[in-house]
Amino acid sequence: MTLHIDIPEETFGSILAKAFRNRSFLIGFAITVLVVAMALVSYVWTPYDVTKLVISDKTLAPSSAHWFGTDHFGRDILSMIMVGARNSIAVALVAVGIGMGVGVPLGTFAAARGGFVDEALMRLNDLVFAFPALLSAIMITAIFGPGAINAIIAIGIFNIPVFARVARAGALAIWPREFILAARAAGKSKTQISIQHVLPNIATLLLVQGTIQFALGILAEAGLSYVGLGAQPPMPSWGRMLFDAQTRMVVAPWMAIFPGMAIVITVLGLNLLGDGIADILDPKSRRQR
Amino acid sequence: MTAYLLKRLAIAIATLILASMVVFAVLEILPGDPARLMLGLNASAEQVELLRNQMGLNAPLVLRYLHWVGGLLSLDFGRSYTYSVPVIDLVRERMAVSLPLALIALALSTIIAIPVGLYSASRRGRAGDTIAMGAAQLGVAVPNFWFALMLIYLFAVWLRLVPAGGFPGWGAGVWPALKSLLLPAVALALPQAAILARVARSALIEVLNEDYIRTARAKGLPYRAVLWRHALRNAMIPVLTILGLQFAFLLAGTIIIENVFYLPGLGRLVFQAITQRDLVVVESIVMLLVVAVIAVNLVVDVSYAIVDPRLRGRQ
Numbered sequence: 001m002t003l004h005i006d007i008p009e010e011t012f013g014s015i016l017a018k019a020f021r022n023r024s025f026l027i028g029f030a031i032t033v034l035v036v037a038m039a040l041v042s043y044v045w046t047p048y049d050v051t052k053l054v055i056s057d058k059t060l061a062p063s064s065a066h067w068f069g070t071d072h073f074g075r076d077i078l079s080m081i082m083v084g085a086r087n088s089i090a091v092a093l094v095a096v097g098i099g100m101g102v103g104v105p106l107g108t109f110a111a112a113r114g115g116f117v118d119e120a121l122m123r124l125n126d127l128v129f130a131f132p133a134l135l136s137a138i139m140i141t142a143i144f145g146p147g148a149i150n151a152i153i154a155i156g157i158f159n160i161p162v163f164a165r166v167a168r169a170g171a172l173a174i175w176p177r178e179f180i181l182a183a184r185a186a187g188k189s190k191t192q193i194s195i196q197h198v199l200p201n202i203a204t205l206l207l208v209q210g211t212i213q214f215a216l217g218i219l220a221e222a223g224l225s226y227v228g229l230g231a232q233p234p235m236p237s238w239g240r241m242l243f244d245a246q247t248r249m250v251v252a253p254w255m256a257i258f259p260g261m262a263i264v265i266t267v268l269g270l271n272l273l274g275d276g277i278a279d280i281l282d283p284k285s286r287r288q289r
Numbered sequence: 290m291t292a293y294l295l296k297r298l299a300i301a302i303a304t305l306i307l308a309s310m311v312v313f314a315v316l317e318i319l320p321g322d323p324a325r326l327m328l329g330l331n332a333s334a335e336q337v338e339l340l341r342n343q344m345g346l347n348a349p350l351v352l353r354y355l356h357w358v359g360g361l362l363s364l365d366f367g368r369s370y371t372y373s374v375p376v377i378d379l380v381r382e383r384m385a386v387s388l389p390l391a392l393i394a395l396a397l398s399t400i401i402a403i404p405v406g407l408y409s410a411s412r413r414g415r416a417g418d419t420i421a422m423g424a425a426q427l428g429v430a431v432p433n434f435w436f437a438l439m440l441i442y443l444f445a446v447w448l449r450l451v452p453a454g455g456f457p458g459w460g461a462g463v464w465p466a467l468k469s470l471l472l473p474a475v476a477l478a479l480p481q482a483a484i485l486a487r488v489a490r491s492a493l494i495e496v497l498n499e500d501y502i503r504t505a506r507a508k509g510l511p512y513r514a515v516l517w518r519h520a521l522r523n524a525m526i527p528v529l530t531i532l533g534l535q536f537a538f539l540l541a542g543t544i545i546i547e548n549v550f551y552l553p554g555l556g557r558l559v560f561q562a563i564t565q566r567d568l569v570v571v572e573s574i575v576m577l578l579v580v581a582v583i584a585v586n587l588v589v590d591v592s593y594a595i596v597d598p599r600l601r602g603r604q
Contacts, residue, residue, distance in 0.1 A: 123300065127307050130582050132541030135559070135575060139315065142563040219432050223545055226434055227560065242435055246549070249442050256442070260435035267430035 018280045025276025031269025039085035048076035050083050050236055059252040069254035071244060077254065080236040081262045087148060087237045088266065091230070092217030094152045096210050099159020104206060106160070107167025108198055111175060112190040122168070125161040133158040134223060141229035148231040155220045159213050166209045170202030204281045211274030215267045222263050238263050293594055301587045308579045309361070313354050316568050357572070366573040371565050376573045379558060386456055386554035387547070390470050390477070391539040397478035398485055398535065403521075403528070405482075406489025411516055413494060422490065428483025433542060437476035437549045444472060454551040473550045477542050481535050488531045492524035499523075526593055533589035537582040 019025050048066075054074035062069040068077035110121040137154035144150045171194070174180060183193050224230035225239025233240060238259045245255035324340040341347050345356065360367060366376035405425070409418040445453035451472055457465045496502065497520055505515045544556030551557075555574055562570035 123304065126300070126304050127311070130304055130308050130579050130586075131311075131575070132537055132578050132582065135541045135544060135578060138544065138560065138563060139571070139575065143315065143318065215430070222432050223434065226432075227545060227548060242438065246438060249438065250446055253442055253446075256435070256438045260432070260438070263432055263435065264427070264430045267432075268427060271426060271430060 015280060019276070022276045022280055024272045025280060028269050028272030028274070028276050031265060032273050035085055035266045035269065036089065038082050039089050042079075042082035042086060046076075046079035046082050048079045050075055050079045051234060059248065059255070061252075062254055068258040069252065071241070071255050072248060072252070075236075077241075077258050080241060081238070081259055084236040084238045084241065084259065085262070085266075087225075087231045087235060088218045088221055088263075091148055091152050091155065091221040092214050095155035095159055095217045095220075096213050098152070098156030099163045099213060100206065100210065103160040103163025103165075104167045104199075107164035107169075108171045108194045108202075110164070111168045111171030111198070112194050118168075121164065125164055128158065128161045134220070137220065137224060138227065138229060141224060146229040146232060148235070148237075151221055151224045151230040154224070155217050159217070162213060163206065163209065166205055167202060170205045171198045174198045174201050204277070207281075208274050208278045211270050211277065215270035215274070218263065218267055218270070290594070294591060297587060297590055297594075301583050305580065305583055308583075309358055309576060310354070312572055312575050312579070313357060316572050317350070361573070361576060367569040369562075369567055369570050371562070371567045371570075376570055379570065380555065380573060380577065383553060383555045383558045385459060386470075386552055387540065387543050387556060390474055390543055390547075390552070390554060391536065393467075393470060393474040394477035394481070394539050394542075395532070395536055397474055398482040399532065401478070401482040402485035402489055405486040406493055406528075407516060407521065409486070409490040410493035410497060410520075411512070418490075422487065425483040425486045428480055429487070431480050431483075433476050433480050434545045434549050436479060437473065437546055440472045440476055441549075454549070456550075456552045456554075469550075469552070473543075473546050473552060476549070477539055477546050481539065485528065485531055485535065489524065489528050492527040493520055496520045496523045529589055529592070533585045536585050537578070540578055540581060 019029075052075075054070075057066075057070050057074035058072050060066055060070040060074075066076050066078070068081065070076055071080065106121055110118040136158070137151070140154040140157070141147075141150045144153070174197070180193060180197060183197055188196070221230055221237070222239035222242070225237040226243050228240075228243065230239055231237035241259040242256055245252070245259070248255055324337050324346060328336055328340060345353060348356070357367075364377055366380065368374065369376050369379055372379060405421050409421045412418045441453050444450045452469050454469075456469050459466050493516075497516075502515060502519055505519050506512070510518075540555075543552075543554055544560055546552075547554040547556040548560060555577075559571060559574045561567075562574070
């Protein structure tokens, strides 16, 4: 696949106008802002205190007092979802940061050098891809102990080859272009060219991949927390809430329904946002997933 | 062609060797002494030392690695510390649950995704396409274990059509066994089907814009025939790639799903083995999954090269 990513001649205003016409972008952006706002608000206010256990209020069905009901300790589910959003966002965000921080330099370096370096780096990528990510994440958290930090590392490691691959593919398409030739003729080093010319031109690709990995990170974190290897109680996390709900499906199905919907809506929002950004900034790029 | 095959095979083997080193190294640094675990806290230091020698845990690293790899090659995976039976027996027993589960899920996901992709691609931009792709967008966002919980609630708790979990074993008859695999398979398959449907749609749309499709239409072939005979066949390459990746993903996905449904499969075994520090079992299953992933990718790559000679030179 060849990618032609032209340096946009469009102004910021015209991009903004396009963004307002793009349905995916608008819905995705609205959902993402809502989830982030929810997480931020939880620092200063939640409907109920999530650290206080009110046993007399346990497994109450949704009502006007508790919109999403209460859990087996009498904690308000809505409040827990709000606080849990922090954990999901933090884990996914840092994991994307790790993936980009290591993967992008590796990928652009491989593309710039070519030859043996490129081959070796890409084979290393294949190696990481050969391990089913979830299984390896479980192994990593099992070795270093469960917890949010280790979950971040486990998910982050698997983001590295993804970003390396995307950065390399993007960079390879940029290198044969005329303006790169001009920069080389001007005597710039490969590193300078990579940073000054290649990176800005693959930023869109990376941004789109970033939102996808962010969404996948939230799913992965939920999975790890669900099997007890992610965030530890009493820190509320969406996956952990689902684990607690599992044995109480008959008496308190709302304990499972609402945290799950929080995950679905957040991931959906991020995916729509990614689609939207891809459409707006680069209509010709077709996302591969 | 032969050169390509050899190169591809060499890469696969090199990846395998590296992967085996990684697995071995990771489990070397895993804390916990298996000999101590087997004997319990009351055992004396001498007893532990004796058992460590018997188990070969005191041999040099390289020797232990070679011994382990040699064992893997001859299907002798060693003995499980916790179950005290050969790992290969455990794996074989658990495979009887996980492999059918993954295969049923793969089949379900294909059966759902391909017609949806075809439908969407042939009605591109119309209401049907928008609804189908909206549903797929939603499906991609659903965590399979949550979907599994919802399925349990709906079909096992409410409607009481299927058991909520557990596995009667194939000895109890094919139908009861299949019945208990049905919900887990659906839970695994649906999110995968959503991804596959999207890939199938975009691959089909790309193919439908090709000149030979116009030629086929121009010579008077009905649209349906063009779609099935010409478009679908040519769109299969990206679809097959995703299918190959998904098989590995499904095998790994069984880890969580088997825990949701209390199925005695490979996933549950590996999870228990990790928490019980049963290294031999963990090593063997991880390697088995890695071999499966590499083998499937190799087969997919090679089959492309056979189907489409243009792909041989490309990375």
